[in-house]
Amino acid sequence: MGQEQAFAALAAQLWARFTQSPSDRDLHGRSESHFAPMPPDAVAYPESTHEVAAIARICAAHGVPMIGWGAGTSLEGHALAPQGGLSVDFSRMARVMDVRPEDMLAVVQPGLTREALNTELRATGLFFPVDPGANASLGGMAATRASGTTAVRYGTMRSNVLALEVVLADGRIIRTGTAAPKSSAGYDLTGLFVGAEGTLGLITELTLRLQGQPEAVSAAICAFPDMTSAVETVIATIQSGIPMARIEFVDGESARAFNAYAGRDLPLTPHLLVEFHGSEAGVKEQAERFGDLVADFGGAGFQWAHRSEDRAALWKLRHNAYYAVRALRPEAAPITTDVCVPISNLARAVEETAADIAASGIPGPMLGHVGDGNFHALLLPDPAIPGDWDRAKALAGRMAERALRLGGTVSGEHGIGMGKQGYMQAEHGEAWDVMGQIKRALDPDNLMNPGKLLRQN
CATH class of the missing domain: 3.30.465.10 (Uridine Diphospho-n-acetylenolpyruvylglucosamine Reductase; domain 3)
Incomplete structure (x- = not known):
């Protein structure tokens, strides 16, 4: 009854910008994660901070959960509505x-x-x-x-x-x-x-x-004979103090996905994608120093991108990695996960993870922002193969446990959401309980995005 009263008050406040239509609810119940759809009971489209405050007061008075909605691109189910409630869509607050x-x-x-x-x-x-x-x-x-x-x-x-x-x-x-x-x-x-x-x-x-905006920008992609040489090049680059703007790693399977998806002809080996920002002289010096390190570790086949359109094409390739990798096995139910470790343990983390994926028999291309110790695996279990999903979940779990063992974190950028709550105690110990105390102080009725990040009682 409380929710019905809240929704009646929201409809009177927002008119057409409050909806319970199945299509709106369905849109706000999906994500790019592996979770099943979890639609909210209604969606609101505020246009000002004061409208958001009014929404919160109404929901607080009637015990209705509130879930913020941006672009729906999160990977751990952050914006889904496992307890129903109201999705607060900020698309009309975009100035x-x-x-x-x-x-x-x-x-x-x-x-x-x-x-x-x-x-x-x-x-x-x-x-x-x-x-x-x-x-x-x-x-x-x-x-x-x-x-x-x-x-x-x-x-x-x-x-x-x-x-x-x-x-x-x-x-x-x-x-x-x-x-x-x-x-x-x-x-x-x-x-x-x-x-x-x-x-x-x-x-x-x-x-x-x-x-x-930097005066000069230059980007490149280069191939390596194996994963170890590529990762060691990253570590040497960071430790040498070369001010990279981007330094990205992709493995051979990711290169194969890029070739099929974007019509490229990359060697089916690990690659680094890099970018330098600075003055003309600075970028030239950085590129030369990086080139020397690449040669030291056996890298070759530099493809430089100096023009803005060529750089855009290179980074579009990397940004579309999720879709390229998914296309390798369209029938798969993908599990995307990330971890982050200290740079000194990066090579070990990547090598152990690669060996674990290879032994599982499940496709799992690896790539990531290895310049700060952060890398991803996109696991592709086939729902038609018995046990594939469970093996993929176990793989993701071992990635998280390995990151903690090596002094890192279970997520460098995807966050916790609903997907990684099970590792929060191991990473934070009693500090996780302190997070819960802060939550209860600011949101005693657990109305703000319930079911995410924190210990669920």
């Missing part, structure tokens, strides 16, 4: 509120995508650097503490969000952080909400750090 070139920052609404922001910034000589591949919403990127191909140079969302506006479960509107480059005034509430996966509140505005 650039302010750009301050002199401060190198932008203020944006959460539904704006990273590509749309960078299009808006083209005339300023600035850009927003965090690039997870998918054209995700910036609110969703903050909620999951996203990173991506450029994190090795520019950092993750954690270091690129200066301030937030957040609506709490009871409808209060708070602001965290300022436009100042740093602060020592109190708790870092911005850092608390970045990565909270919507379990503490709904982000309604972000102040983002921008970067200057």
Whole structure:
């Protein structure tokens, strides 16, 4: 009865921007993860922070769960609705509120995508650097503490969000952080909400750090005889202090997927995809130093991309890796997972994972942002083969356990959602309980994205 009253009040408040139509609910119950659809009971499309606050007050009064929705590209079921409730879709809150070139920052609404922001910034000589591949919403990127191909140079969302506006479960509107480059005034509430996966509140505005467009950019792809030589080249590059803008690894199976999907003719061996940013002289020097390391470890076949359209084609290849790999086995029910380890243990983690996948008999191309120790496996179990799904889940579990054993984390960028809660105790110990205490303090009725990230009682 409480939910019916809440939905009647929301319909009166939002009119056509509140819906219980099956098509809207279905859209907001799906994701790019392996989870079965979990639709909400209704969807709201707010257009302002005050509308979000009103939504929260109504839902709080009637005990209705709220799940923030950005672009639906998360991989651990973050935006699904396992307990029903209301999906709060931010697609109508997608404006650039302010750009301050002199401060190198932008203020944006959460539904704006990273590509749309960078299009808006083209005339300023600035850009927003965090690039997870998918054209995700910036609110969703903050909620999951996203990173991506450029994190090795520019950092993750954690270091690129200066301030937030957040609506709490009871409808209060708070602001965290300022436009100042740093602060020592109190708790870092911005850092608390970045990565909270919507379990503490709904982000309604972000102040983002921008970067200057580099004078020169050059990218390349090169092949290696084996996985060990490619990964050791990455480690040597980072330890040598070469300021890479991107350094990505793909294995031989990923190269095969690229060839089939995009009509390329890459050797079926591991590759590194790299990019350099800086002055003309700086980029030239960086490329030469990197080339020397590649030669030392047996790499060859450099294909340089100096023109912007060639670089775009190269990174489109990498960003479409998920779809290219899926096309290798269209009948599969894919499980995508990631881990992150200290750079000193990267080679061991990658080699052990590759051997584990090979022994399983399940296709599992590997790739990732290895410049910061983060790599992925896209496991392709066939639902028609008995036991394939269970073997793939066990593989993903061993990846997580291996990362912890090597001093790393069970997720470098995908987050926890519903998929990796089982490893949180092993990674965080009693600190996981502290997270739950923070949750109960801010959301005592467990209305904000319930069923995700935290211990489920």
